[in-house]
Amino acid sequence: MISLFFRRNAKSCSAKLSCLRSMLLWIRKKAKNAGFNDSETKKIELVCEEALVNIIRHAYKSRRGKIEIHTRKKREYFDIVIKDQGPFFNPLYQNRSIDYSASLEQRKAGGLGILLMCQYMDKIDYHREDPYNILILHKKIY
Secondary structure, eight states, X not given: OOOHHXXXXXXXXXXXXXXXXXXXXXXXXXXXXXXXXXXXXXXXXXXXXXXXXXXXXXXXXXXXXXXXXXXXXXXXXXXXXXXXXXXXXXXXXXXXXOOTTSOTTTSOSOOHHHHHHHHHSSEEXXXXXXXXXXXXXXXXXX
């Protein structure tokens, strides 16, 4: 359950690519306010862009919907929670192995975004609270 604290640090947007810039600017501001430098802020923004674009393109496809983004700074972590009402999809169950020896034409499409998310974030959690997919991205504050 999302706490009252999260609700005060939240943004709700239409699940449309035209709203992506607004969502990312909001996340960038929250990350900067949490104390991240430009390099770490760009990594956080890139991970969020990957997650948000996947939600817009795959969870909602051609139907309308909302995406909720919540942030929280606690002790040594900055958390970003992304909620959508698409069909159940746990990105952590996806195959994260990539055959780097294969040519680009031979590689299976997809999967690099999950690897990127795991590389740039310190911890990722997912759970389902019907009707929501809830992705939690944790970035350690140094």
